[in-house]
Amino acid sequence: MTDTPLDFGDPADLDRLRREFRAWLAEHPLPERQSGEPVPVFLRRWHRLLHSGGWVGLDVPERYGGRGLTALHQVAISDELGACRAPGVPRIGYLAHALLEFGSEEQRLRFLPRMLAGDEVWCQGFSEPGAGSDLAGMSTFAERHDDHYTVRGQKLWTSYAQYSGLCLLLARTDRAAPAHKSISAFVLPLDRPGVTVRPLRAANGDDEFCELFLDDVRIEESERIGAEGVGWALAMTTVSYERNALDTGHISKYGLLVERLRRHAAEHQGGLPDGLLSRIGRCVVDYEVLVAHARRRTAERLAGQVAGPESSVDKLLMTRTEQRLYDTALEVFPAELSGEGGELFGDYLYSRAASVYGGTSQIQRNIIAKRILHLPSNG
Amino acid sequence: MDREEFVLVRDMVRSLATRFGVTSADEVKPSTRTAAQQALDELGLADLRRTSPPAATAQECALLAEEHGRHPLTTSLLGTVLLAPELLRLLGDDTSRSTPTIALTRELRFPGRTPPDLVAWDSEGADSALRVTAEGAVTRVRLGSAAPSTDLVRSVRAVPSDAPVEVVGRLDPPDLLRWQAYALVVVTAELVGAAGSFVEQAVEYARVRRQYGQAIGSFQAVQHLLADATVLVEACTSVTRYAAWCLDNEPPERALTAARVAKAEVNSSALEAVYAGMQVFGGIAQTWEHIAHLYLRKVRLGATLLATTDELLAALAVPEVTR
Ligand SMILES: Cc1cc2nc3c(=O)[nH]c(=O)nc-3n(C[C@H](O)[C@H](O)[C@H](O)COP(=O)(O)OP(=O)(O)OC[C@H]3O[C@@H](n4cnc5c(N)ncnc54)[C@H](O)[C@@H]3O)c2cc1C
Numbered sequence: 001m002t003d004t005p006l007d008f009g010d011p012a013d014l015d016r017l018r019r020e021f022r023a024w025l026a027e028h029p030l031p032e033r034q035s036g037e038p039v040p041v042f043l044r045r046w047h048r049l050l051h052s053g054g055w056v057g058l059d060v061p062e063r064y065g066g067r068g069l070t071a072l073h074q075v076a077i078s079d080e081l082g083a084c085r086a087p088g089v090p091r092i093g094y095l096a097h098a099l100l101e102f103g104s105e106e107q108r109l110r111f112l113p114r115m116l117a118g119d120e121v122w123c124q125g126f127s128e129p130g131a132g133s134d135l136a137g138m139s140t141f142a143e144r145h146d147d148h149y150t151v152r153g154q155k156l157w158t159s160y161a162q163y164s165g166l167c168l169l170l171a172r173t174d175r176a177a178p179a180h181k182s183i184s185a186f187v188l189p190l191d192r193p194g195v196t197v198r199p200l201r202a203a204n205g206d207d208e209f210c211e212l213f214l215d216d217v218r219i220e221e222s223e224r225i226g227a228e229g230v231g232w233a234l235a236m237t238t239v240s241y242e243r244n245a246l247d248t249g250h251i252s253k254y255g256l257l258v259e260r261l262r263r264h265a266a267e268h269q270g271g272l273p274d275g276l277l278s279r280i281g282r283c284v285v286d287y288e289v290l291v292a293h294a295r296r297r298t299a300e301r302l303a304g305q306v307a308g309p310e311s312s313v314d315k316l317l318m319t320r321t322e323q324r325l326y327d328t329a330l331e332v333f334p335a336e337l338s339g340e341g342g343e344l345f346g347d348y349l350y351s352r353a354a355s356v357y358g359g360t361s362q363i364q365r366n367i368i369a370k371r372i373l374h375l376p377s378n379g
Numbered sequence: 380m381d382r383e384e385f386v387l388v389r390d391m392v393r394s395l396a397t398r399f400g401v402t403s404a405d406e407v408k409p410s411t412r413t414a415a416q417q418a419l420d421e422l423g424l425a426d427l428r429r430t431s432p433p434a435a436t437a438q439e440c441a442l443l444a445e446e447h448g449r450h451p452l453t454t455s456l457l458g459t460v461l462l463a464p465e466l467l468r469l470l471g472d473d474t475s476r477s478t479p480t481i482a483l484t485r486e487l488r489f490p491g492r493t494p495p496d497l498v499a500w501d502s503e504g505a506d507s508a509l510r511v512t513a514e515g516a517v518t519r520v521r522l523g524s525a526a527p528s529t530d531l532v533r534s535v536r537a538v539p540s541d542a543p544v545e546v547v548g549r550l551d552p553p554d555l556l557r558w559q560a561y562a563l564v565v566v567t568a569e570l571v572g573a574a575g576s577f578v579e580q581a582v583e584y585a586r587v588r589r590q591y592g593q594a595i596g597s598f599q600a601v602q603h604l605l606a607d608a609t610v611l612v613e614a615c616t617s618v619t620r621y622a623a624w625c626l627d628n629e630p631p632e633r634a635l636t637a638a639r640v641a642k643a644e645v646n647s648s649a650l651e652a653v654y655a656g657m658q659v660f661g662g663i664a665q666t667w668e669h670i671a672h673l674y675l676r677k678v679r680l681g682a683t684l685l686a687t688t689d690e691l692l693a694a695l696a697v698p699e700v701t702r
Contacts, residue, residue: 003389003442003445004382004385004386004442005382005385005436005438005439005624006620006624008621008624008628011628011629259698261696262696262697262698263698265696265697265698266697266698269697277692277693278688278689278692278693278696280692280696281643281691281692281693281695281696282643282692284640284692284695284696285643285644285691285692285695288637288640289614289617289618289640289644292617292618292620292621292622292637292640292641293613293614293617295617296616296617296621310613313609313613316607316610317610317613317614320610362603365602365603365606365607366599366602368606368609368610369596369599369602369603369605369606370602372609373596373605373606373609375582375585375586375594375596375601375602376586376593376596376597377597378593378597378598378599
C-alpha cells in the first residue's frame with residue numbers, strides 16, 4: 001500500500017475508451033433474457049456479444065485473446081457497463097489471473113482465448129464438505145501414475161458447474177505433507193468419465209452451486225497447472241483476485257442498481273419517506289468508494305504490487321457495498337417484498353452470500369489481523 | 380514534483396511532527412503553538428501551491444495534509460500553507476506578501492451570500508483570513524481574538540464583524556468549483572491521516588498490552604475490531620486519494636463530486652475507526668492525558684467541517700446532470 005502519489009490513468013484516454021464503448025453499445029442492443037432462460041445461459045450470450053466487440057479481458061495480453069490494455073481500462077468499462085444498464089461483465093478475471101501466473105505457455109495459449117471468448121466456461125472446484133473456511137483440510141486425492149493421476153473425492157458449492165465445461169480443480173497429491181506443499185491444481189474437463197455434477201438449489205431458487213463427485217477420474221499430467229504441490233499458492237492467488245470487485249465484475253452489477261435508485265430519487269425527491277434519500281446517498285457513496293478503491297488497487301498493481309492479503313480489505317468493502325445496497329433497494333421498492341418476491345428480492349437473498357463465498361467475512365478479518373496487522377496468535 | 384522530491388518534502392513534515400507533535404492535551408500552550416508554527420514556516424512550504432503552475436500537485440498536497448493529520452500537531456499547515464495560497468493562485472495574485480488563512484462561518488461552512496459571523500479557521504501564524512462568498516468574491520478580513528475550538532490542537536480566531544474588508548478578487552465559476560473541491564479534499568485528507576494513525580497506534584498497543592496472560596491482540600474479538608477499523612481507513616484512503624487525483628486531472632464538476640463522496644465516506648468511517656481504536660485502548664483512552672481524545676476531537680469536529688454527512692448524502696442521492 002503506497003503512500004506516494006498514484007497514477008489513475010490518462011482521463012482523456014479512458015474517456016475515449018468509454019465513448020468508443022458507448023458507441024458500440026448503441027449499435028449492439030442489449031440481449032433480452034428469454035422466458036425460462038437460465039441466467040448463466042443468458043449471461044453467456046451477453047459474454048459472447050461483448051467479446052465480439054473486444055470488450056472482454058481488456059488487460060489480458062493480445063496473444064491470449066485480450067486487448068493488451070491496462071487494468072484501469074477494465075475498471076472504466078466495468079463502471080460504464082453499470083451506468084449503461086447492461087448485464088454484468090463476465091466474471092473471469094480471477095481465473096484468468098490464475099492461468100496467467102501459473103499455467104505453462106502452452107496452457108495459456110490453449111485456454112485463455114477460449115475462456116475470454118466465452119467458448120469455454122470454467123468453474124472453481126476448491127471447497128469440500130469438510131473443507132470450507134479451512135481449505136487446507138481438503139481430502140480429495142489425486143494419485144500419481146506414470147503420466148496421469150486418478151482423482152477421488154467430493155467438491156461442494158462449485159458455482160455453475162452444470163453450465164461449465166472445465167473446472168479449476170484442487171486436489172492433494174501428497175497425503176502426508178502440510179497443505180502449502182501437498183496440494184496441486186488441475187484443469188478438469190467435466191465430461192470425463194467418473195465425474196458427476198449434481199446441482200443444489202440456492203435460497204433464491206436459482207440453481208447456482210453444485211456438488212461434484214469424482215470417482216477415479218483420470219487427469220493427464222499435462223492437465224496439471226504448475227508444478228506438483230503449487231496448488232496452495234495458486235489457490236491463494238486465485239482467491240486474492242476473486243476478492244477484488246474489479247476481477248469479479250461486481251462493479252457493473254452494483255452500478256446498475258445504484259443508477260436505478262438514483263433515478264427513483266430524482267423522480268420522487270419530495271415524496272420519499274424520511275431518511276430514504278440519505279440511504280440512497282449512502283449507496284452512491286459506497287459504490288463510488290468501491291470504484292475508487294478498485295482504481296487504487298489497480299494503480300498499485302500497475303506500479304508492480306502483486307495481489308496479496310490486502311484483497312481481504314477489498315472483499316469486506318465489496319460485501320459492505322452489496323449488502324447495504326440490496327437492503328436499501330428493498331426499502332425503496334417495497335413491492336419487491338410482496339408475493340413470491342421479484343428478481344430484486346432474489347438478488348437481495350444472494351447478497352447475504354457475499355459474506356460467505358470467496359472466504360467468509362470472519363476469515364477476511366483473520367487474514368487482515370494476521371497478515372496485514374501482524375497481530376499475535378492466540379495461546 | 381518528481382517522486383524523490385515529494386518524498387523529501389513529506390519527510391520534512393514527518394520530522395517536524397516528531398519534534399513538535401504534542402503527546403498530551405497539557406502540552407497545547409500558546410508558546411508551543413508558536414514554536415511549532417515557526418518551524419513549519421521555515422520549511423517554506425507555502426510556495427507549494429502559490430505559483431502557477433503549482434510546484435506541487437493537488438494529490439501531493441493531499442498526501443501532505445494526510446501526513447499532517449497523523450500527528451497531533453498545532454501547526455496550521457492546512458490554512459496557511461495549502462488552502463489560502465491556492466486561493467491566491469487561482470486569483471492570479473502573486474503580489475501578496477502576507478500570510479492569510481481562510482475564513483469560514485461559525486458553523487465551519489463555506490460562507491454564503493451575505494456572510495454572517497466568521498472565524499479564521501486554522502489560524503496559527505496567519506495575519507489575515509480570506510473569505511470566499513457563494514458568488515466567488517474573495518475578500519481579506521482582519522483577525523480578532525482567539526476563539527475556542529473543541530479540536531484542541533487547531534487554532535481558530537474570531538473575525539470582527541465591523542472590521543473593514545479589502546477586496547482581493549473574484550473566482551470565475553469553474554475556479555470556484557475547483558476551490559471548493561480542493562478545500563474539501565485537503566480537509567478530508569487530514570482526517571484520513573488522523574484516523575489511520577490512531578488505528579495504527581491501537582494495533583501497536585494490542586501487541587504489547589497483556590491481559591489473561593496474553594497480548595490482547597491475540598483475541599479474535601480484538602483482531603476483528605481492528606480489522607474492521609483497517610477496512611474503514613483503507614476505504615477513506617482510496618476515496619480521498621482518488622478525489623485528490625481528480626483535482627489535477629478531471630473537470631471541476633467531476634472533481635467536486637469526487638470530493639463530496641470522499642468527505643461523506645470519511646465523515647462516518649474515520650469516526651468509526653477512531654471509536655474502534657479507543658475501544659482497544661480501553662480505560663486509558665478515556666483520560667485527559669491520553670492522546671486518544673485529541674484524535675477523537677479532530678475527527679468528530681472534522682465530520683461536520685465544510686459539509687455534514689446528511690447534507691452530502693442528500694445531494695449525492697440524485698443523479699448528476701452531466702452524465
Ligand atoms: C453462493 C456461493 C458460491 C460459492 N461458490 C464456490 C465455488 O464456485 N467454488 C468453491 O470452491 N467454493 C464456493 N463456495 C464455497 C465458499 O467458499 C464456502 O462456503 C466458504 O468458504 C465457507 O465455508 P463453509 O460454507 O464450509 O462454512 P464454514 O467454514 O463451516 O463456516 C461456518 C461459520 O464459521 C465461521 N468460521 C469458520 N472458521 C472460522 C475461524 N477460523 N474464525 C472465525 N470464524 C470462523 C465462518 O466465518 C462461518 O460464519 C461458494 C459459496 C457460496 C455461498
